[in-house]
Amino acid sequence: MPPRSDASPSVQDSSALARGLAILDCLLRAARPLTLAEIAQATQLPSSTAHRQLQLLEQLGRTYRDAAGRHCAGAATLAPLPLDHPLNLLRRDATDVLRQLQSQFSATAVLTVFLGHQRLVIEAITGQHAIAPYIGTQAHAPLHCSVSGKLLLSTLDAAARAQLLGPSPYAARTAATLTSRKALEAQLERIARERLAVNLEENVEGICAQGVLVSTAAGQAIGALALTGASALFSPELRAAMLPVLTRNANLLGASLSAHAVARLLAA
Structure with missing residues (x-):
């Protein structure tokens, strides 16, 4: 069936x-x-x-x-999109980047694009660890306890965030989930400054993630570049090692012609 x-x-x-x-x-x-x-x-x-x-x-x-x-x-x-559609161009540009990230850190590497308030997974290279999270073409994990969700929220003003999130307390997916509006807003303000978000077993026990915003040279945020996988892959030391690599690759993708084409698509 x-x-x-x-x-x-x-x-x-x-x-x-x-x-x-x-x-x-x-x-x-x-x-x-x-x-x-x-x-x-x-x-x-x-x-x-x-x-x-x-x-x-x-x-x-x-x-x-x-x-x-x-x-x-x-x-x-x-396959409704033409091969030269901006999203397909960005996918091709990102594939080698994601493979290198996955190979270096063993976690699943994911590139997500923000389509309004939706999160479209452009490409994902699955990690080889025994615990590898399922990745669909659209991210449905709650905004308040996922890396792509937090990064998206960090690009919005307080009113837009409140409309998307609804009233607090927010749903607790695990004991680590932030359910307080005040605590989440404080974290989102930090994410907006640092352009970095983490999920330490906030959505699924045993699964962590870390990601950064992908923005064009003009500063338009178009999505998120993230690593996700078993918690053992996300110790403080490993997360510290991931950060400069994620940031460098996010900057490279943001400077690509395909990213600028996606930015024009989103701004149209």
């Missing part, structure tokens, strides 16, 4: 657009061909509705059917 996504649109009383997106999301998450019955079950759509949507999606080139008649995500769904 294909996995259902809690993030998918509610399709019982939604528009045709939402139903079509729910089907595409189902196909992407399944990562294999699906029958009509499987899609209808996963999206909770009537078979007749799912069939009509799939016909339209196939006509638009968003899906296709294999030799057995099962439905698959099409090329335009799997």
Whole structure:
């Protein structure tokens, strides 16, 4: 049975657009061909509705059917961005940087771009340690207890932060999570000055992270460069060793033509 996504649109009383997106999301998450019955079950759509949507999606080139008649995500769904899109250019520029970081520190190296208040993972090179955190294409870890979230919050004013975070106390994911607005604001002010954020088992026990802002030469923050992995990889001494390497590579990425192209995309 294909996995259902809690993030998918509610399709019982939604528009045709939402139903079509729910089907595409189902196909992407399944990562294999699906029958009509499987899609209808996963999206909770009537078979007749799912069939009509799939016909339209196939006509638009968003899906296709294999030799057995099962439905698959099409090329335009799997890779919607052109190869020369700024995000793809930045991904290619970042790959070697992330590989070097992963090789040097054994942790998972991640580059995230801030799309408004969303955090898109451009690329991740998974660490080889026995405990390697799962990295998806969009960061969903709570803003107040994740490195990318804290770095994003540090670029916003107090009113915007409050709107995103909601009322305190914030949800405690572990005993180390900051739940007080006052304590979090103090930390965010420091992060804004130092451009450095850490997560010391604040989101998941046994997992830590450290990251820095990636900004263009003009000072526009476009994302975060981070290392994450088992807590044993993030002793004070190892974090101190990571910092100059992260900072140097973040500066290199921020100075790249691809980063400036992304900055123009975000400012458009």
